[in-house]
Amino acid sequence: MGVEVSVEGLTKSFGSQRIWQDVTLTLPAGEVSALLGPSGTGKSVFLKSLIGLLRPEQGSIVIDGTNILECSSKELYEIRKLFGVLFQDGALFGSMNLFDNVAFPLREHTKKSESEIRKIVMEKMELVGLLGAEDKLPGEISGGMRKRAGLARALVLDPQIILVDEPDSGLDPVRTTYISQTLIDINAEIDATILIVSHNINLARTVPDNIGMLFRRHLVMFGPREVLLTSEEPVVKQFLNGTMIGPIGMSEEKDEAQMAQEQAMVDAGHHAGGVDDVEGIVPQMKATPGMPFRQAVARRQERVRHIMHTLPENAQIAIQESLGADGVGDEWSPGDADTDRMYFEAAGFDTGVAK
Numbered sequence: 618m619g620v621e622v623s624v625e626g627l628t629k630s631f632g633s634q635r636i637w638q639d640v641t642l643t644l645p646a647g648e649v650s651a652l653l654g655p656s657g658t659g660k661s662v663f664l665k666s667l668i669g670l671l672r673p674e675q676g677s678i679v680i681d682g683t684n685i686l687e688c689s690s691k692e693l694y695e696i697r698k699l700f701g702v703l704f705q706d707g708a709l710f711g712s713m714n715l716f717d718n719v720a721f722p723l724r725e726h727t728k729k730s731e732s733e734i735r736k737i738v739m740e741k742m743e744l745v746g747l748l749g750a751e752d753k754l755p756g757e758i759s760g761g762m763r764k765r766a767g768l769a770r771a772l773v774l775d776p777q778i779i780l781v782d783e784p785d786s787g788l789d790p791v792r793t794t795y796i797s798q799t800l801i802d803i804n805a806e807i808d809a810t811i812l813i814v815s816h817n818i819n820l821a822r823t824v825p826d827n828i829g830m831l832f833r834r835h836l837v838m839f840g841p842r843e844v845l846l847t848s849e850e851p852v853v854k855q856f857l858n859g860t861m862i863g864p865i866g867m868s869e870e871k872d873e874a875q876m877a878q879e880q881a882m883v884d885a886g887h888h889a890g891g892v893d894d895v896e897g898i899v900p901q902m903k904a905t906p907g908m909p910f911r912q913a914v915a916r917r918q919e920r921v922r923h924i925m926h927t928l929p930e931n932a933q934i935a936i937q938e939s940l941g942a943d944g945v946g947d948e949w950s951p952g953d954a955d956t957d958r959m960y961f962e963a964a965g966f967d968t969g970v971a972k
């Protein structure tokens with residue numbers, strides 16, 4: 618199973634520019650989390666800080682018992698081996714075909730034979746739906762395929778933590794859904810801890826188990842998906858509905874006067890853009906049928922049950938609704954409920970269902 622990443626009091630500046638401060642959150646082991654936020658709020662900077670590519674000036678990042686802000690470079694090297702990272706453009710080598718791109722980390726960091734390497738590469742290519750494209754050069758394939766190849770490469774060293782920077786950038790909504798499905802399937806298959814950085818609303822609503830949001834140099838919130846998706850916080854509501862009305866502006870955050878002016882225009886009939894308010898919570902994506910059971914689902918439910926009383930009332934109601942009358946969630950097919958319940962109980966969880 619993936620490892621927990623625990624961030625406390627993290628602050629990062631470049632010179633006199635403060636990017637964010639006092640960020641505290643825990644990425645639960647083996648669950649899928651997403652960090653949202655308008656452009657320029659420092660999501661990529663956060664992601665790079667987690668792998669030690671950037672160095673925040675205050676706080677701690679504890680991974681597998683090691684605070685990577687205080688450890689030696691040898692320890693950091695070891696910790697980095699736990700990570701697989703998918704950068705925005707896939708970061709593929711343009712002169713290598715997809716097979717060699719995906720094989721690269723194995724040839725660099727392991728002593729595996731070419732036949733072992735072939736086996737692993739083909740397995741990962743299949744997982745991301747790229748079997749048959751091994752001989753193609755990155756320049757010959759679409760942006761979506763490049764992302765998939767980057768994902769395959771991020772997976773070859775069996776990472777316990779996968780960081781994904783804007784999986785949707787440059788992709789149409791359909792391809793974004795496909796890559797979202799792939800991320801959920803990967804979580805089902807290898808049970809890694811996943812952090813997705815994105816500003817895609819659909820992805821935020823349907824993929825992660827936990828969601829956080831950065832705004833105005835702070836982490837506005839971080840917790841189970843139901844907390845953010847039912848939030849009444851103006852910045853969260855504006856973000857989730859993509860409208861112009863609210864604290865997020867075109868380039869910088871707005872002041873009160875500008876907000877009042879825009880509200881007046883909307884009151885006078887001007888369209889604020891975005892989609893209509895989405896009521897309730899859209900069900901979370903499931904792993905593709907035939908994939909292993911996504912163990913994060915059971916673990917998260919158990920965890921959420923313990924912190925339920927600390928969550929806002931709207932989130933509690935949404936969680937209870939998603940659990941359904943039979944005490945197991947709606948994230949898998951109703952026909953599977955008995956099997957799932959048996960699985961939970963075998964794993965030592967209390968399903969809350971009388972036998």
Ligand SMILES: Nc1ncnc2c1ncn2[C@@H]1O[C@H](COP(=O)(O)OP(=O)(O)OP(=O)(O)O)[C@@H](O)[C@H]1O
Nearest residue numbers: 631636654655656657658659660661662663783816
């Ligand atoms: N190496 C760097 N040196 C100086 N400033 C930087 C560096 N990297 C990022 N920044 C600044 O940090 C801020 C946050 O950038 P970042 O790319 O993390 O935002 P983001 O939330 O990921 O945005 P987007 O959603 O548009 O990708 C920006 O103002 C950027 O200019």
